[in-house]
Amino acid sequence: MHLYILYIDPGSGSYLVQVIIAAVLGLAVYFKNIRMRIRSFFSRKNKDEIPPKDS
């Protein structure tokens, strides 16, 4: 353990990890949105396909 750690504000040491976690969470949301968009694109396509089959 380095001595300087004992002297810095205990809260500020955690800033970096929050920045990284927020970035990871942001990416997770980004990919989730893409996945949702792809899924809704295909499900819309499926819906378009279904009526002709029924009629």
Added chain:
Amino acid sequence: MADHIRHPASYKDPSGFIFQASEKFYRQVNKIYAAHYDLLISSGLSSLLQQKKLLLAHKEVKENMLHSGDWYLTLLPEQIPFTSYPYEWCFEQMKDAALLTLEIVKLSVDKGMILKDATPYNVQFLNGRPVFIDTLSFEKYDPSLPWIAYRQFCESFLFPLLLSHYHKTGIQPFLNSYPNGIPVNVTAKLLPWKSRLNPGVSLHVFLQNKLSKKSKNAGQVNSFSKNKLLNLISHLEGIIRDLDNTDKTEWSNYYADSISGGEYLGKKEEIVNNLLQKVDGRKILDLGANEGFFSHLAAAKNFDVVAVDKDDQCINTLYKKIKEKNITNILPLCIDLLNPSPASGFAHNERASFGARIHTDAVMALALIHHLAIGHNLPLSRIAEYLFGFSHQLIIEFVPKEDEKVQLLLQNKKDIYPEYTREHFENIFRQRFTITEKVQVPDKYRIIYLMKRSTET
């Protein structure tokens, strides 16, 4: 001035402090905190949180009671009848306290404020629910910065909960060893390998641990945003909501599982109900409460009950029950009578011992004495002396050696308890109490007594 006592634990924050005057707790707001306090009020955050019962209600007293030069305002908060500490809470209580803290952060950010610290000592239990008590924890929010109290939140809420979840133990042993939170490097070592498979754990524990070793510079961060902060808070919320330490112990379902379960309980219920009617006052301490069957009887008779048991799972079950039924007058706590919470903190006076906090009119000790006397070799005289220290009235059960449960205790032990008899028990307790009622549980050897302090009868 003479009867004004500054609370010994209230020294960390220059924004103000707690003091006691004529048996009431007050909070002084110092000038240095004035702008933040005014924002707390003018933003509507204080009234919103009080209305949602998340923040302890308080009245402003415009009197400088301590004649202090730093004085800005005095607050008279709603009084907490029994102060409890996180190392006395069960898992679910801790979980609710953590979720309360996160909820307050979310609501605060919306009103342009944030919590500058996040410790479970800022939470107390009132009317069955957790409530945030530190009115001076709020500060103006700067959206460009991450949450200053994140690490403290992790160490004092998230990590104990995670360790408890993965090891299926209570949180008390962890918080007794680390009353101010468990450091990230210790948590990382104590968590099992499989916890790394949980993305939340790998980010908040293992990544944080790695960074805490490396970062030489606290880092100049000014690229955060409100959105990022809210994502982080929701992420923590999601992780905590999924945690659960349920495990079967020897004490869970003690009554339901006992051979003579239902019928025996019915008879005992009738006896205890009768005795409760003869108890004066309105405060009861239920020692060895198990899942609170008898605490509920007392609560139904409008007593304010503090129900203690050493088993975390039992207190968990009791807490869940009172939450579900919306019972406001039972406070369940995990206390081991053989090792109750000591006085702790700087100079031993930041947090009072469990014994020093007991103010009760009566004590219920049902199916407890044989565990202390035979299970742990405590002489009956020491038990009587201990109970006399804080109980004016006792509803106490004597379980003699003939009883099946005592037989069970003696199965693997040498019977070194020749004095453990009903006569000796009565003689010992008569030295300090007067036995006013004595009822035998039908078809059992057990006897339940109502006793009153000798001086008071």
